[in-house]
Amino acid sequence: MTKTAYLLVLAGLMVGICHLLPRSLPGRSWTASLxxxxxxxxxxxALSVAFTVLGLVPRGPFHEALEHLTDYEGDxxxxxxxxxxxxxxxxxxxxxxxxxxxxxxxxxxxxxxxxGAPHLERLYYLKEYLSTAKRKPQIVLFEVAGGYDxxxxxxxxxxxxxxxxxxxxxxxxxxxxxxxxxxxxAVSLTTSVVLGGEILAxxxxxxxxxxxxxxxxxxxxxxxHDPSSSPPTLHFSDDEVASLIDQAAETRDLKADWPQNVxxxxxxxxLEEEMSTLQRHGVDRFxxxxxxxxxxxxxxxxxxxxxxxxxxxxxxxxxPQLLAGLRxxxxxxxxxxxxxxxxxLFTKWLGDRLVEQxxxx
Amino acid sequence: xxxxxxxxxAFLGTVYGLHxxxxxxxxxxxxxxxxxxxxxxxxxxxxxxxxxxxxxNAFAAGHLISSLPRPERKLILATSIGIDVAILVYFKYxxxxxxxxxxxxxxxxFSPSLPILNIILPVGISFYTFHAISYVVDIFRGKVExxxxxxxxxxxxxxxxxxxxxxxxxxxxxxPQIRRRRPYxxxxxxxxxxxLLLGFVYxxxxxxxxAEVADPIFAHLxxxxxxxxxxxxxxxxxxxxxDFAGYSYMAIGTARLFGYRFPRNFNYPYRSASMTxxxxxxxxxxxxxxxxxxxxxxxxxxxxxxEVYRNLVITMLLGGLWHGAAWNYVVWGLLHGxxxxxxxxxxxxxxxxxxxxxxxxxxxxxxxxxITQLWVMLAWIFFRCYSVAxxxxxxxxxxxxxxxxxxxxxxxxxxxxxxxxIDHTLGSxxxxxxxxxxxxxxxxxxxxxxxxxxxxxxMPLVQKPFIYFQF
Numbered sequence: 001m002t003k004t005a006y007l008l009v010l011a012g013l014m015v016g017i018c019h020l021l022p023r024s025l026p027g028r029s030w031t032a033s034l035x036x037x038x039x040x041x042x043x044x045x046a047l048s049v050a051f052t053v054l055g056l057v058p059r060g061p062f063h064e065a066l067e068h069l070t071d072y073e074g075d076x077x078x079x080x081x082x083x084x085x086x087x088x089x090x091x092x093x094x095x096x097x098x099x100x101x102x103x104x105x106x107x108x109x110x111x112x113x114x115x116g117a118p119h120l121e122r123l124y125y126l127k128e129y130l131s132t133a134k135r136k137p138q139i140v141l142f143e144v145a146g147g148y149d150x151x152x153x154x155x156x157x158x159x160x161x162x163x164x165x166x167x168x169x170x171x172x173x174x175x176x177x178x179x180x181x182x183x184x185x186a187v188s189l190t191t192s193v194v195l196g197g198e199i200l201a202x203x204x205x206x207x208x209x210x211x212x213x214x215x216x217x218x219x220x221x222x223x224x225h226d227p228s229s230s231p232p233t234l235h236f237s238d239d240e241v242a243s244l245i246d247q248a249a250e251t252r253d254l255k256a257d258w259p260q261n262v263x264x265x266x267x268x269x270x271l272e273e274e275m276s277t278l279q280r281h282g283v284d285r286f287x288x289x290x291x292x293x294x295x296x297x298x299x300x301x302x303x304x305x306x307x308x309x310x311x312x313x314x315x316x317x318x319x320p321q322l323l324a325g326l327r328x329x330x331x332x333x334x335x336x337x338x339x340x341x342x343x344x345l346f347t348k349w350l351g352d353r354l355v356e357q358x359x360x361x
Numbered sequence: 362x363x364x365x366x367x368x369x370x371a372f373l374g375t376v377y378g379l380h381x382x383x384x385x386x387x388x389x390x391x392x393x394x395x396x397x398x399x400x401x402x403x404x405x406x407x408x409x410x411x412x413x414x415x416x417x418n419a420f421a422a423g424h425l426i427s428s429l430p431r432p433e434r435k436l437i438l439a440t441s442i443g444i445d446v447a448i449l450v451y452f453k454y455x456x457x458x459x460x461x462x463x464x465x466x467x468x469x470x471f472s473p474s475l476p477i478l479n480i481i482l483p484v485g486i487s488f489y490t491f492h493a494i495s496y497v498v499d500i501f502r503g504k505v506e507x508x509x510x511x512x513x514x515x516x517x518x519x520x521x522x523x524x525x526x527x528x529x530x531x532x533x534x535x536x537p538q539i540r541r542r543r544p545y546x547x548x549x550x551x552x553x554x555x556x557l558l559l560g561f562v563y564x565x566x567x568x569x570x571x572a573e574v575a576d577p578i579f580a581h582l583x584x585x586x587x588x589x590x591x592x593x594x595x596x597x598x599x600x601x602x603x604d605f606a607g608y609s610y611m612a613i614g615t616a617r618l619f620g621y622r623f624p625r626n627f628n629y630p631y632r633s634a635s636m637t638x639x640x641x642x643x644x645x646x647x648x649x650x651x652x653x654x655x656x657x658x659x660x661x662x663x664x665x666x667x668e669v670y671r672n673l674v675i676t677m678l679l680g681g682l683w684h685g686a687a688w689n690y691v692v693w694g695l696l697h698g699x700x701x702x703x704x705x706x707x708x709x710x711x712x713x714x715x716x717x718x719x720x721x722x723x724x725x726x727x728x729x730x731x732i733t734q735l736w737v738m739l740a741w742i743f744f745r746c747y748s749v750a751x752x753x754x755x756x757x758x759x760x761x762x763x764x765x766x767x768x769x770x771x772x773x774x775x776x777x778x779x780x781x782x783i784d785h786t787l788g789s790x791x792x793x794x795x796x797x798x799x800x801x802x803x804x805x806x807x808x809x810x811x812x813x814x815x816x817x818x819x820m821p822l823v824q825k826p827f828i829y830f831q832f
Contacts, residue, residue, distance in 0.1 A: 007819055008780050009776065017808050018812055021808045022796050035805075035807045035810065038810065040814045043813075166822070212818050214570075215821075
């Protein structure tokens with residue numbers, strides 16, 4: 001409400017300018033356009049300065065997560081999880097930290113994982129995290145998920161022109177979005193043109209700060225992030241789960257519209273970019289993991305991904321012992337998201353694997 | 362299609378470019394008519410046929426009225442208006458009427474089973490039926506010639522800037538413009554752009570910002586305390602003005618881009634010192650329409666004092682019902698009708714007592730403005746709430762008749778009043794300083810750029826629909 005008061009004052013200023021503008025003949029079109037653009041750019045510059053001085057950041061789930069993550073300044077080494085809702089639902093960071101701690105390696109596990117976050121958004125906020133974190137991570141664990149890796153612009157289409165998608169679409173994100181668009185065969189020419197237009201529109205809205213004053217908050221404002229929040233409970237029968245898990249374990253094929261080379265050229269280049277960004281901040285330990293899924297294509301993708309990334313530790317959540325423990329309907333929120341006991345079981349299992357690999361500092 | 366949307370920007374840009382590329386006036390009119398139907402079809406294509414039917418009815422009636430002797434002309438006029446009113450009543454008032462009849466009969470011990478229709482209200486129906494009625498009545502009165510070209514009438518009724526929420530434009534005002542070729546004038550383009558910009562700031566920035574204050578409170582009245590209800594009421598007082606005036610400026614500005622002049626719809630109404638003055642400044646196209654096509658035919662200011670009061674109350678009651686088929690709109694209309702009657706009585710009394718006090722002093726005018734605006738604000742409570750019971754609860758809480766525990770919010774009343782004051786003072790005054798022609802150009806265009814940048818940054822990204830789209 002305080003912000004509304006400030007914005008009302010700004011709106012009053014705008015109305016005042018509108019009313020006080022002198023009545024003028026149009027003059028030449030190009031001079032009119034030139035002055036309009038100059039006025040627009042000057043105001044944009046002033047806004048950029050104001051945002052920096054006021055410390056404004058986009059409001060939303062990532063801001064809330066960042067607020068929580070960057071504040072950590074304890075002594076324990078930091079392990080950063082970068083992922084989506086699969087990680088958000090399937091891994092309990094506190095339990096994972098404890099699990100690692102019981103093995104004599106006390107670690108703070110921080111999840112940079114938000115539901116529906118495409119790779120572009122993750123990298124955008126990863127950079128923001130690295131620039132403001134009080135303690136840099138010693139190791140970064142990347143989630144592997146076939147859907148996100150194969151269709152990095154899917155979420156953009158699903159959440160188009162939302163504050164969240166606009167906030168992440170800076171020039172860098174747009175560049176990577178176009179790189180994917182030009183490298184993929186999975187979308188038709190018409191879809192490519194539409195998507196290209198949407199990328200540019202999001203970029204324009206981002207650069208033009210459209211809606212930013214309304215959808216921003218001070219970076220130092222408490223956000224009330226609750227990393228342990230989980231979705232409501234849905235139930236499968238145990239038989240259904242057992243059958244789906246068995247099917248998933250046997251599946252070898254990817255979805256037809258996913259790239260068959262894993263990781264795709266785009267994904268490989270993007271991962272390289274992510275890792276070099278982290279290396280510039282002194283982070284040089286990376287690993288990959290996949291959260292168990294009852295969808296065979298996801299499991300098959302993770303398997304192929306780990307086979308291709310042999311230089312890195314890559315953990316696929318399909319260990320027979322683990323799957324035997326996840327055969328209860330109550331362990332699953334849906335086909336890809338764990339919950340309750342399933343979440344606890346996988347967290348423990350993942351912790352043990354990480355300890356075994358000896359990756360932790 | 363919301364005026365503040367990508368779709369509309371693309372639509373407007375395309376139609377604008379095509380319009381001025383076409384060399385022939387006739388082709389331009391066809392283009393605007395087709396574009397207007399496409400604009401309407403973007404909401405629901407099926408109702409394009411209803412609008413076409415209303416247009417055909419007006420076109421045919423216009424021809425018949427001009428070619429038949431007087432007694433038959435009246436019959437044609439009545440039939441044509443009857444058809445328009447029947448359409449309006451069917452879509453807008455049928456369910457309201459039936460549910461009230463059923464409720465009344467139930468109170469008397471009957472249990473009738475009258476069907477409630479599952480129909481949606483066609484967007485803008487109140488506006489385009491009024492355009493059709495205006496066309497036929499003006500021909501009947503000999504103020505406008507019947508059109509020989511169907512597309513001219515179709516363009517008048519469907520022209521997209523005013524199709525959804527007005528302004529309500531008289532046939533006498535616009536038909537001569539439609540008939541003549543509209544020349545491209547750069548000075549008109551500048552006016553159009555400035556009006557669009559002002560409308561954008563009004564609607565996208567201020568009205569939507571105030572909606573963020575008012576909407577959550579009016580949606581959960583029981584969760585807020587009396588002061589929060591007052592803040593929400595003041596916020597709505599500002600929101601409805603900036604929303605509707607913003608739409609009107611954008612509509613007028615858009616029409617200017619195509620070379621058409623629309624009449625002014627708002628003239629800083631919250632500086633009115635009486636209800637009569639308020640209705641000369643608020644939604645002027647509706648109030649003048651109601652005056653000329655309803656109040657004057659009812660008898661207007663002719664006859665005794667009681668007859669004048671009766672005419673005022675009937676006119677405002679129907680004006681309230683025009684806004685929506687619900688009792689809260691009826692009460693809103695009655696409150697305005699009552700306000701107009703009191704104003705009329707007070708004016709007569711002042712004239713009777715002493716001609717010397719007829720001229721208002723500055724302080725007396727300030728008091729009159731405050732009283733008028735408080736009455737207008739009181740009436741807005743009924744306009745905004747979903748029922749009369751809700752509105753009386755809000756009103757009772759605000760004036761302290763009963764306690765209303767609940768959450769508090771930061772009071773914003775002064776800020777809202779401040780922004781209205783800035784708008785009304787700078788907008789209606791002569792504050793512009795004379796500058797050289799060159800400086801005027803620089804200041805105008807760079808100022809437009811600055812306001813555009815600030816407005817885009819400050820507006821809520823998810824835009825609310827215009828309030829008057831529902832009418």
